[in-house]
Amino acid sequence: MGAGPSTTTAAPAAPEPPLPAPAAAVAPPPPPKMVQVPIEQRCIACLNYHHHDHPSVVAEGANFQTYFYPEDSPREKYDGIMIKGLPEWFGRLKFRSGATYEGGFRAGEFNGFGHYVVEGKYEYLGGYNDGKKEGFGREISIDAWGVREEYVGGWKDNEKHGEGLKNGREWVRYYMGSQLQVLTY
Numbered sequence: 006m007g008a009g010p011s012t013t014t015a016a017p018a019a020p021e022p023p024l025p026a027p028a029a030a031v032a033p034p035p036p037p038k039m040v041q042v043p044i045e046q047r048c049i050a051c052l053n054y055h056h057h058d059h060p061s062v063v064a065e066g067a068n069f070q071t072y073f074y075p076e077d078s079p080r081e082k083y084d085g086i087m088i089k090g091l092p093e094w095f096g097r098l099k100f101r102s103g104a105t106y107e108g109g110f111r112a113g114e115f116n117g118f119g120h121y122v123v124e125g126k127y128e129y130l131g132g133y134n135d136g137k138k139e140g141f142g143r144e145i146s147i148d149a150w151g152v153r154e155e156y157v158g159g160w161k162d163n164e165k166h167g168e169g170l171k172n173g174r175e176w177v178r179y180y181m182g183s184q185l186q187v188l189t190y
Contacts (some may be wrong), residue, residue, distance in 0.1 A: 006049050018123070035103065053062065054177045069085065069086055069087075070084075070085075070101055071083070071084050071085055072084075072092075073085060078101075079100055079101055080098060080099075080101070081099045081100055081101045081103065082098070083096055083097070083099075084096050085097060085098075085110070085173075086090055086110075091110075091112055091113040092110040092113050092188055093110050093111065093112070093113075094109065094110060094111075095108070095109055096110055101155045102123070103123065103124060104121065104122065104123045105121070105122050106118055106119055106120065106121045106122075107134070108122050110111045110123075110135065111135075114133075114135050114136035115133035115136050115137075116133055116134060116135065116136070117132070117133060118131070118132060118133075119131075119132075121132050125147065126144070126145075126146070126147055127144075127147070128144070128146075129142055129143070129144045129145075130142060130143045131143055131144075131160065132160070135160050137163040138160040138163050138164075139161060139162070139188050140158060140159070140160060141158070142157075142158075142160050143155070143156070143157045144156045144157075154171070154172060155172055155173065156169055156170070156177075157169055157170045157175070158170060158179075159179070161166075161167075161181065162181070164179070164181050165177075165179040166179050166180065166181055167179065
């Protein structure tokens with residue numbers, strides 16, 4: 006039993022299959038032609054002529070409409086987006102007192118950026134959260150004698166809060182509606 010060198014030969018390897026031929030380059034299809042979307046199919050969130058995934062488009066029952074409130078409500082008429090019977094996203098609201106609001110809504114309350122006006126008496130342009138002034142805004146009020154007062158600054162829970170400018174010449178600080186400091190220029 007000698008351990009000599011092995012003389013076995015390996016079987017030849019099978020030939021590799023040929024690589025597939027590269028696919029012929031295909032030109033992409035031409036872009037679709039722009040057609041005007043019928044008014045009933047326009048995006049109700051931005052009133053534009055296209056389709057996309059705004060939450061109000063996705064939400065069931067979202068539509069742009071005019072709604073008249075019952076006689077016992079302080080609100081008179083709403084023009085805007087409604088979801089499940091409540092003002093949502095953006096709209097215009099008229100009150101029986103003559104005041105108007107144009108801006109953002111969430112679940113029927115002022116929300117986001119809005120403009121509230123009582124003609125000749127009061128104006129607020131700024132942020133809202135759950136129906137209350139919040140963030141940064143500009144308030145102009147005119148009293149019964151015609152004296153005009155303007156405040157530009159911070160708000161929280163419907164109260165002046167933080168720093169602001171009063172009548173363009175007084176730098177004021179408020180904490181939840183209470184005036185803390187005044188610097189007159």
